[in-house]
Amino acid sequence: MPIARVRDVAALAGVSPGTVSNALNHPAKVTPETLSRIQSAIDELGFVRNDAARQLRAGTNRSVGLVVLDVANPFFTDVAHGVEDELGPADRPLILGNSAQSAARELTYLTLFEEQRISGLLITPAGNVVERLRRLRDRGTAVVLVDRLSRTRDFASVSVDDRLGGRLAAEHLLDVGRRRIAFIGGPLGITQVKTRLKAAQDAVARFGSGELVVMASATMDATAGRLAAEEFLALPRRRRPDAVFAANDLVALGVLQALTMAGVRVPDDVAIIGYDDIDFAASAAIPLSSVRQPAHEMGAAAARILLEVIADPDQANPRHTTFKPELVARASTRSS
Amino acid sequence: MPIARVRDVAALAGVSPGTVSNALNHPAKVTPETLSRIQSAIDELGFVRNDAARQLRAGTNRSVGLVVLDVANPFFTDVAHGVEDELGPADRPLILGNSAQSAARELTYLTLFEEQRISGLLITPAGNVVERLRRLRDRGTAVVLVDRLSRTRDFASVSVDDRLGGRLAAEHLLDVGRRRIAFIGGPLGITQVKTRLKAAQDAVARFGSGELVVMASATMDATAGRLAAEEFLALPRRRRPDAVFAANDLVALGVLQALTMAGVRVPDDVAIIGYDDIDFAASAAIPLSSVRQPAHEMGAAAARILLEVIADPDQANPRHTTFKPELVARASTRSS
Numbered sequence: 001m002p003i004a005r006v007r008d009v010a011a012l013a014g015v016s017p018g019t020v021s022n023a024l025n026h027p028a029k030v031t032p033e034t035l036s037r038i039q040s041a042i043d044e045l046g047f048v049r050n051d052a053a054r055q056l057r058a059g060t061n062r063s064v065g066l067v068v069l070d071v072a073n074p075f076f077t078d079v080a081h082g083v084e085d086e087l088g089p090a091d092r093p094l095i096l097g098n099s100a101q102s103a104a105r106e107l108t109y110l111t112l113f114e115e116q117r118i119s120g121l122l123i124t125p126a127g128n129v130v131e132r133l134r135r136l137r138d139r140g141t142a143v144v145l146v147d148r149l150s151r152t153r154d155f156a157s158v159s160v161d162d163r164l165g166g167r168l169a170a171e172h173l174l175d176v177g178r179r180r181i182a183f184i185g186g187p188l189g190i191t192q193v194k195t196r197l198k199a200a201q202d203a204v205a206r207f208g209s210g211e212l213v214v215m216a217s218a219t220m221d222a223t224a225g226r227l228a229a230e231e232f233l234a235l236p237r238r239r240r241p242d243a244v245f246a247a248n249d250l251v252a253l254g255v256l257q258a259l260t261m262a263g264v265r266v267p268d269d270v271a272i273i274g275y276d277d278i279d280f281a282a283s284a285a286i287p288l289s290s291v292r293q294p295a296h297e298m299g300a301a302a303a304r305i306l307l308e309v310i311a312d313p314d315q316a317n318p319r320h321t322t323f324k325p326e327l328v329a330r331a332s333t334r335s336s
Numbered sequence: 337m338p339i340a341r342v343r344d345v346a347a348l349a350g351v352s353p354g355t356v357s358n359a360l361n362h363p364a365k366v367t368p369e370t371l372s373r374i375q376s377a378i379d380e381l382g383f384v385r386n387d388a389a390r391q392l393r394a395g396t397n398r399s400v401g402l403v404v405l406d407v408a409n410p411f412f413t414d415v416a417h418g419v420e421d422e423l424g425p426a427d428r429p430l431i432l433g434n435s436a437q438s439a440a441r442e443l444t445y446l447t448l449f450e451e452q453r454i455s456g457l458l459i460t461p462a463g464n465v466v467e468r469l470r471r472l473r474d475r476g477t478a479v480v481l482v483d484r485l486s487r488t489r490d491f492a493s494v495s496v497d498d499r500l501g502g503r504l505a506a507e508h509l510l511d512v513g514r515r516r517i518a519f520i521g522g523p524l525g526i527t528q529v530k531t532r533l534k535a536a537q538d539a540v541a542r543f544g545s546g547e548l549v550v551m552a553s554a555t556m557d558a559t560a561g562r563l564a565a566e567e568f569l570a571l572p573r574r575r576r577p578d579a580v581f582a583a584n585d586l587v588a589l590g591v592l593q594a595l596t597m598a599g600v601r602v603p604d605d606v607a608i609i610g611y612d613d614i615d616f617a618a619s620a621a622i623p624l625s626s627v628r629q630p631a632h633e634m635g636a637a638a639a640r641i642l643l644e645v646i647a648d649p650d651q652a653n654p655r656h657t658t659f660k661p662e663l664v665a666r667a668s669t670r671s672s
Contacts, residue, residue, distance in 0.1 A: 063448055071432065072413035080407060084434065088441075093448050096407065096432035098420065105424075112399055112429045116452055222615060257619050279558060280616045283593050287621070 012041040063093050064120040064306065065113045066146075067106060069190070070220060071098035073250055074278040075295050076124075079146060082299025083122060090307055092119070101190060101219065103127025114139065120306045122146050126190070142309035146302045147293075148191060149320065156309055156318040158302040162192055165291045165325035166199025169245045169273050170212070172289070174203070176333055178243035178271055179210035184228045184255060185247025186216040193220075193247045196275065200245055213241060220247060225254020233262050242270060243333075249274035249281045249290055256286060256332065271333040287330035294323050348377040399429050400456040400642065401449045402482075403442060405526070406556060407434035409586055410614040411631050412460075415482060418635025419458060426643055428455070437526060437555065439463025450475065456642045458482050462526070478645035482638045483629075484527060485656065492645055492654040494638040498528055501627045501661035502535025505581045505609050506548070508625070510539070512669055514579035514607055515546035520564045520591060521583025522552040529556075529583045532611065536581055549577060556583060561590020569598050578606060579669075585610035585617045585626055592622060592668065607669040623666035630659050 006024075010017040015034060022029045023038045030038070064087055068076040080096060087094050095118075097109035106126045113121060113136070120142040123133070133155060137143050145157040173181050183200055185193045197214065204212045215231060217224035225246060232240065232255075246252035252274030256266060264270055266286050274281060277292035301321050309315060342360075346353040351370060358365045359374045366374070400423055404412040416432060423430050431454075433445035442462045449457060449472070456478040459469070469491060473479050481493040509517050519536055521529045533550065540548045551567060553560035561582060568576065568591075582588035588610030592602060600606055602622050610617060613628035637657050645651060 061448075061451070063452075065431075071407070071416060072410060074408060077408035077413075080434070084436075093433065093444050095401075095448070096434070097429065098416070098432070100420075108429050112397075112431070115397070116399075253616075253619060280589075280619075283589060283616075283621055285619055285621055285623070 008045055009038060009041045012045060013037045061117060061119060062091065063095055063116075063118050064122065064303075065095050065097060065109070065118050067097040067099050067109050067121070067123040069099060069101050069124050069126055070250075071096060072221065073248065073276075074280065075248065075276040075293065078278070078295035079299035079302075082296040082301075083303040084299075085296075086300050086303035086307065092307075099126045101126045101187065103129075107132070110136065113141070117141070120144075120310050122302050122306060124148055140313070142306055142313060144302050144306045144309065146298065149322070153320070154318060156305045156315075156320065158298050158305065158321045158323075160293045160298065160323045160325050162195040162325075163199040165275060165293070166196035167203045168325065168327040169196070169275065169291050170200035170203035171207075172327055172329060172333060173243040173245060173271060173273060174207050174210060176267075176271060180241040181210065181212045181243045181245055182215050182228075182232065182241035183212055183245050183247070184215045184217055184225065184251055185220060186218060186224070188214075188216050190220075196245075196247055217251065221250045222254035222257070225251040225256075226258040227254075229255045229258030229262070232259070233264070240270070244270060244272045246272065246274045249276045249278045249288060252288055252290070252332075253280065253284055256284060256288060260285065267331070267333050273333055277328050281328075282330065284332075286332050289330045289333040290328050292326045292328050298323060344381055345374060345377045348381060349373045397453060397455060398427065399431055399452075399454050400458065400639075401431050401433060401445070401454050403433040403435050403445050403457070403459040405435055405437050405460050405462055406586075407432060407436075408557065409584065409612075410616065411584065411612040411629065414614070414631035415635035415638075418632040418637075419639040420635075421632075422636050422639035422643065428643075435462045437462045437523065439465075443468070446472065449477070453477070456480075456646055458638050458642060460484055476649070478642055478649060480638050480642045480645065482634065485658070489656070490654060492641045492651075492656065494634050494641065494657045494659075496629045496634065496659045496661050498531040498661075499535040501611060501629070502532035502581075503539045504661065504663040505532070505611065505627050506536035506539035507543075508663055508665060508669060509579040509581060509607060509609060510543050510546060512603075512607060516577040517546065517548045517579045517581055518551050518564075518568065518577035519548055519581050519583070520551045520553055520561065520587055521556060522554060522560070524550075524552050526556075532581075532583055553587065557586045558590035558593070561587040561592075562594040563590075565591045565594030565598070568595070569600075576606070580606060580608045582608065582610045585612045585614045585624060588624055588626070588668075589616065589620055592620060592624060596621065603667070603669050609669055613664050617664075618666065620668075622668050625666045625669040626664050628662045628664050634659060 006017050006020050010020045099106040103126050110132050122144050124147045133143050143155050145155050149157050149159045183197050201212050204210050215228050273289040275291045277290040281288040281290045305319050342353050342356050346356045420430050435442035439462050446468050458480050460483045469479050479491050481491050485493050485495045519533050537548050540546050551564050580591050609625040611627045613626040617624040617626045641655050
């Protein structure tokens with residue numbers, strides 16, 4: 001099938017190509033009767049506006065990109081649902097990119113989205129992309145950071161107080177009598193991981209007794225948790241930590257699964273707390289304690305801010321919304 | 337920052353705009369020395385090719401779209417991981433769209449991707465989109481159906497034998513002595529749901545005793561499962577089914593959670609089997625029986641076929657790969 005062009009639509013509707021162009025771009029300039037004739041011709045020919053041509057004129061298209069650290073982590077799909085709930089009514093399709101915590105993959109998406117001239121970008125950065133984000137913004141794409149506070153504060157952001165979250169997790173483990181805590185997560189360069197770890201270290205130091213050992217993982221999924229658990233099990237019994245603080249719930253669920261399969265009693269031998277409070281935390285074989293982040297609300301808030309920035313790109317003061325995390329204690333840290 | 341244009345790059349490199357254009361599109365025509373001068377100018381100015389202009393010439397861009405029924409379902413993120421494993425080395429970024437089982441949202445993505453002239457589309461259709469897909473293909477986008485066999489067989493596809501899967505689930509419940517099976521899933525118009533249900537009905541009919549009741553759900557997530565469980569619990573005890581076949585694991589996990597919270601014993605009072613065998617099935621409070629689909633392999637196979645179609649768009653015989661599902665029996669259907 002040949003691709004229908006504006007001139008084909010014009011010929012079928014019996015108007016000039018300029019009138020078709022007006023109908024597409026400035027419909028108020030065209031009479032309702034003509035509009036309806038042009039619409040019929042468009043339907044009949046299966047004409048689709050060439051977005052490439054339109055973007056050359058308009059500069060951007062209506063879509064919004066969301067780049068997440070792990071599309072398989074329910075935390076990020078909950079964020080995405082929150083975003084979709086706000087963008088849907090605004091008629092802006094959301095396209096998702098999965099950086100998989102890789103700075104190289106993240107750059108691939110930023111380049112693609114820059115080339116496609118999307119109108120808005122929501123991103124939880126994996127690498128150091130501040131300069132690239134500035135350039136995107138200079139080219140007319142609205143940018144909002146998700147789950148991350150911009151250090152330079154020049155991008156709007158929605159984040160959670162990860163220092164408080166890390167502290168809540170560590171203090172809870174100390175409260176239930178644990179003194180040797182393994183922190184499992186990584187890579188340690190990821191800001192969320194670094195901040196949660198630092199806050200936990202500070203909490204242990206303030207407490208005055210006890211210690212925190214770091215078991216860095218390469219990724220943040222259940223497989224990483226199972227691998228860390230094997231390392232854990234390779235330690236002589238008397239040197240094993242009596243608690244695990246996993247940097248997210250997927251890692252915690254992997255640890256829980258591998259430890260219980262090896263006969264370690266949770267929480268009697270080892271208490272485990274995760275982070276995020278994804279749906280699967282509560283329904284795990286041993287319900288998992290966690291630090292709840294309001295993922296859906298974060299996504300919705302980020303999308304609302306993005307729509308504001310799209311409407312008014314030259315806002316003087318970028319908005320920063322910070323949510324508070326909450327401790328959710330379940331069976332994995334409390335003997336019943 | 338003003339946007340750098342080809343002529344700015346040309347001026348800085350001391351060459352003509354035509355030479356810059358050659359360097360970008362036909363680098364073999366340009367001497368290595370000149371290429372290197374142009375590359376330096378590009379780096380210095382932060383020049384990015386305007387994809388819109390490039391697409392006008394080339395017809396498509398390198399990205400591949402994947403439209404899934406539910407981005408929060410680990411089955412689809414496993415499929416996406418399989419796709420990424422193949423597309424990454426081929427230097428083709430994957431962008432994800434979530435139709436959320438809505439035909440309207442699906443059309444929005446198809447329109448966006450058509451406008452953006454992506455080079456390939458992988459889709460698990462929600463609505464009747466055969467005509468739209470034909471048009472996309474006629475415009476140069478390679479199309480492969482995922483988790484769905486094209487009835488007309490004119491699109492390449494990767495699917496799982498859902499008839500066999502539905503039969504395995506129902507026969508297993510009959511095998512363990514259940515005679516009143518509730519099928520929970522929906523909307524019933526979704527092909528996978530319809531096929532699994534039909535196969536289960538046929539298995540019950542062949543068995544000769546027992547019955548299957550349909551409890552249609554509006555969606556296929558844990559919330560839908562919890563809602564169905566409430567309906568289940570509202571039935572008089574003697575009329576309650578003694579088994580549940582949920583059309584996917586998310587629904588099954590929601591049912592499991594709500595029934596156990598209400599004091600129903602699983603599997604003693606009610607046996608539950610899901611579908612997909614997502615990671616969370618094995619680690620549920622009561623490990624969930626399921627019908628395993630090889631999600632990651634399906635995604636990888638679909639991506640390999642897509643790359644073949646992109647390389648050779650006029651293949652005479654579209655390829656169809658069908659995987660076999662497997663029964664995975666766990667505690668939710670077997671008393672230990």
